[in-house]
Amino acid sequence: MPRLSIWFVRASFIHLFLGLTFGGLILANKGIPFAPWAWNLFPAHMETLLLGWMVQLAMGISFWILPRFRSGPRRGNMNTIRAAVVLLNTGVVMVAIQSFTDVTWLVLTGRILETSAILLFIMASWRRVKPLEI
Amino acid sequence: MPLLTRTFIKTAMVYFVLALSLGILLTLGVPNSFFPIYIHLLVFGWLTQLIFGVIYWMFPKYSKELPRGHDVLSWIVYWTLNIGLILRAIAEPQQSSQAGNLFGVLLVASAVLQWLAGLVFITNTWQRVKEK
Numbered sequence: 332m333p334r335l336s337i338w339f340v341r342a343s344f345i346h347l348f349l350g351l352t353f354g355g356l357i358l359a360n361k362g363i364p365f366a367p368w369a370w371n372l373f374p375a376h377m378e379t380l381l382l383g384w385m386v387q388l389a390m391g392i393s394f395w396i397l398p399r400f401r402s403g404p405r406r407g408n409m410n411t412i413r414a415a416v417v418l419l420n421t422g423v424v425m426v427a428i429q430s431f432t433d434v435t436w437l438v439l440t441g442r443i444l445e446t447s448a449i450l451l452f453i454m455a456s457w458r459r460v461k462p463l464e465i
Numbered sequence: 466m467p468l469l470t471r472t473f474i475k476t477a478m479v480y481f482v483l484a485l486s487l488g489i490l491l492t493l494g495v496p497n498s499f500f501p502i503y504i505h506l507l508v509f510g511w512l513t514q515l516i517f518g519v520i521y522w523m524f525p526k527y528s529k530e531l532p533r534g535h536d537v538l539s540w541i542v543y544w545t546l547n548i549g550l551i552l553r554a555i556a557e558p559q560q561s562s563q564a565g566n567l568f569g570v571l572l573v574a575s576a577v578l579q580w581l582a583g584l585v586f587i588t589n590t591w592q593r594v595k596e597k
Contacts, residue, residue, distance in 0.1 A: 332524075332525055332594065332595065332596055333596070334596065337594050337595065337596070340594045341591070341594050344587045344590070344591065344594070347583055347586075347587060348583060348584065348587055351579065351580050351583040351584075352580060354576075354579070354580075355576040355577065355579065355580035356576075358553065358557075358572055358573075358575065358576040358579075359572065359573045359576040359577070361557070361560060361572055362556070362560060362568070362569040362570065362571070362572025362573040362575075362576070363569045363570070363572075363573055380508070385512065385513075385516075388516065
């Protein structure tokens with residue numbers, strides 16, 4: 332597994348843990364109300380599990396297993412992928428933090444970062460979606 | 466494909482069918498209190514469980530002696546995930562319509578079990594996220 336996939340996958344595991352913790356608190360509070368603030372965790376629960384866990388894991392595994400190039404950098408432009416990891420995680424954290432603050436621009440900025448991360452990842456991976464022999 | 470992976474994937478497929486069937490029932494007028502069950506059967510029962518099973522199978526080996534980490538822990542993940550999810554599917558709609566001690570406690574147990582499944586999975590898999 333290449334180094335950048337390790338970053339993606341380990342970060343996705345951290346988001347999985349956070350997302351399950353938020354979800355667990357929300358669900359437990361439905362059973363026995365003990366934390367009136369628990370519902371405020373819902374946006375963070377969604378963001379960490381959908382983007383932070385599932386999408387990020389898929390990106391990490393794609394970077395690992397998509398066909399490699401025969402010449403030049405075998406997995407394409409590493410700097411672009413590095414930027415995608417950083418932007419995606421910053422974006423998810425910004426959107427998730429919105430649950431705990433009143434800073435309204437965090438969600439918009441976070442979503443722009445997430446979208447930029449996905450665009451960079453697609454740009455860097457596009458030509459790797461190819462037959463093996465090319 | 467190891468037994469645990471086959472078990473994860475086949476169980477995930479059962480949840481997939483259950484979730485889609487519940488989706489049909491929701492459009493036919495089943496109360497909306499079942500909507501969170503529908504979403505979690507899909508996302509946790511189907512997708513996440515499928516991912517857990519495939520990761521257990523395909524990720525780099527932990528060691529020569531324990532190629533896939535500690536199997537006991539992986540089985541604990543399987544059972545806590547599934548018992549937790551089933552408890553939720555039983556207790557959440559009941560708790561929505563008539564909140565009571567029993568279903569409330571079952572929901573808390575379900576939350577703890579599902580959280581444990583994730584924690585044990587991450588703990589047992591972390592060292593397998595490596596270059597070779």
